[in-house]
Amino acid sequence: MRILIQNGRVLDPASGRNGSFDILTEDDKIIKVEEKIDAEKAGAGKVIDAGGCFVMPGLIDLHVHLRDPGLTHKETVETGAMAAARGGFTTIVAMPNTKPVTDDKQKVSYVHNKAKMNAPIHVLQAGAVTKGQEGKELADIEGMAEAGAPAISEDGKSVMDSGLYREAMKIAARAGIPVLAHCEDINLVKGGVVNADEHTEAMGYRGISNAVEDIIAARDIMLARETGVHLHLCHCSTKDSVRMVKEAKEEGLFVTAEVCPHHFTLTSEDIVEGDTNFKMNPPLRTKEDVEALRQGLKDDIMDVISTDHAPHAASEKLKGMDAAPFGIVGLETAVPLTVTELVEKGILTPMQMAEKMSYNPAKVIGVDRGSLEAGKEADIVIINPKEEYIIDASCFASKGRNTPFNGWKVRGKVKMTICGGRIVYDDSKK
Numbered sequence: 001m002r003i004l005i006q007n008g009r010v011l012d013p014a015s016g017r018n019g020s021f022d023i024l025t026e027d028d029k030i031i032k033v034e035e036k037i038d039a040e041k042a043g044a045g046k047v048i049d050a051g052g053c054f055v056m057p058g059l060i061d062l063h064v065h066l067r068d069p070g071l072t073h074k075e076t077v078e079t080g081a082m083a084a085a086r087g088g089f090t091t092i093v094a095m096p097n098t099k100p101v102t103d104d105k106q107k108v109s110y111v112h113n114k115a116k117m118n119a120p121i122h123v124l125q126a127g128a129v130t131k132g133q134e135g136k137e138l139a140d141i142e143g144m145a146e147a148g149a150p151a152i153s154e155d156g157k158s159v160m161d162s163g164l165y166r167e168a169m170k171i172a173a174r175a176g177i178p179v180l181a182h183c184e185d186i187n188l189v190k191g192g193v194v195n196a197d198e199h200t201e202a203m204g205y206r207g208i209s210n211a212v213e214d215i216i217a218a219r220d221i222m223l224a225r226e227t228g229v230h231l232h233l234c235h236c237s238t239k240d241s242v243r244m245v246k247e248a249k250e251e252g253l254f255v256t257a258e259v260c261p262h263h264f265t266l267t268s269e270d271i272v273e274g275d276t277n278f279k280m281n282p283p284l285r286t287k288e289d290v291e292a293l294r295q296g297l298k299d300d301i302m303d304v305i306s307t308d309h310a311p312h313a314a315s316e317k318l319k320g321m322d323a324a325p326f327g328i329v330g331l332e333t334a335v336p337l338t339v340t341e342l343v344e345k346g347i348l349t350p351m352q353m354a355e356k357m358s359y360n361p362a363k364v365i366g367v368d369r370g371s372l373e374a375g376k377e378a379d380i381v382i383i384n385p386k387e388e389y390i391i392d393a394s395c396f397a398s399k400g401r402n403t404p405f406n407g408w409k410v411r412g413k414v415k416m417t418i419c420g421g422r423i424v425y426d427d428s429k430k
């Protein structure tokens, strides 16, 4: 089966193509990219008109919580993957804070096998750093890497024992996989639920200061220097995280970093009192931090936009600001928030969007994706950057509806997601 995508604006960081091109796929591969491809001569079984749309390599999300196994009332491999396809993603990396924790090769394979059977897109399972994420004993990092884990991560917490973490980094470096670092000094959190500032204090909430993140980010960069591991900082939220990543890169360290849409869109001033859809970890910070994150993305200090898709059941989120779990869903709002907040405002070029949502994340985990060149896997997303619509959480494919963006008027609609040459999401067929 051949699919021809015509008239779109191709944005392909790998080749530098940025303009009107047609793309022809056959089975699971891209076979031709040219200025004009004739549908009949090409033998196309399906012709897609992408006029007015961005055509990018399928998006890659390095930070997703699928909750499978053990927390499948929140999400499953299948529902999370469907949400990803609907959001324009063709590859996602699942975090290991499942129940039980994904900390050995059998558990990594469980998710990979389930995804191969039932998921419309590629799902890669990251392995935990320590057994049970207890921070005491290292997990079988080598074994998990052999089973195809693209990275290790203790996401949800930091490994507070620096000696143990350094050992993990050495093993990851040998195995050739990155460490995805959640930076949080738990001893400084002290029951905090939102950013520590005067706004949140006025609402009577306990705060999480920037130092909670910055101290561990600094430590992890020092350990990356010592071990040579590829350190990738997750969900950066502070201005000093951006500064430290900049300095690490200037020094030539193997450090990359990601920013989530909620962190470049909202500040703690946007928090609606009592609405736990504004509670996530790290928390929404100040205007100064948001400005630094945006500038860091613009200047290519920050490499990746990831979602930290963290679905929770409505009943759990109703427990009030103190007791509700941290986290919001993100797979189905990442594209419109990136288009509306960054591309439309001239902070990122469309090409930078393709870099940060596909090309760069592919490089972080070392997969041969994120490219629209002939011969590559036919993972493609078509986005209409001008289409305006209202975010409606009740339409999400995810089981999670916990988003502060419900009802927002946005621009940038995912029109079609193609994975391995198959149409896995078509906005015209709802």
Ligand SMILES: NC(=O)N[C@@H](CC(=O)O)C(=O)O
Pocket: 065, 097, 155, 156, 157, 182, 279, 280, 281, 282, 308, 310, 311, 325, 326, 327, 328
């Ligand atoms: N981000 C969150 O607020 N929550 C995540 C954990 C994490 O990413 O640290 C979760 O698993 O729910």
Ligand SMILES: [Zn+2]
Pocket: 155, 156, 157, 182, 234, 235, 281, 282
């Ligand atoms: Zn985290």
Ligand SMILES: [Zn+2]
Pocket: 063, 065, 095, 155, 156, 308, 310
């Ligand atoms: Zn996370």
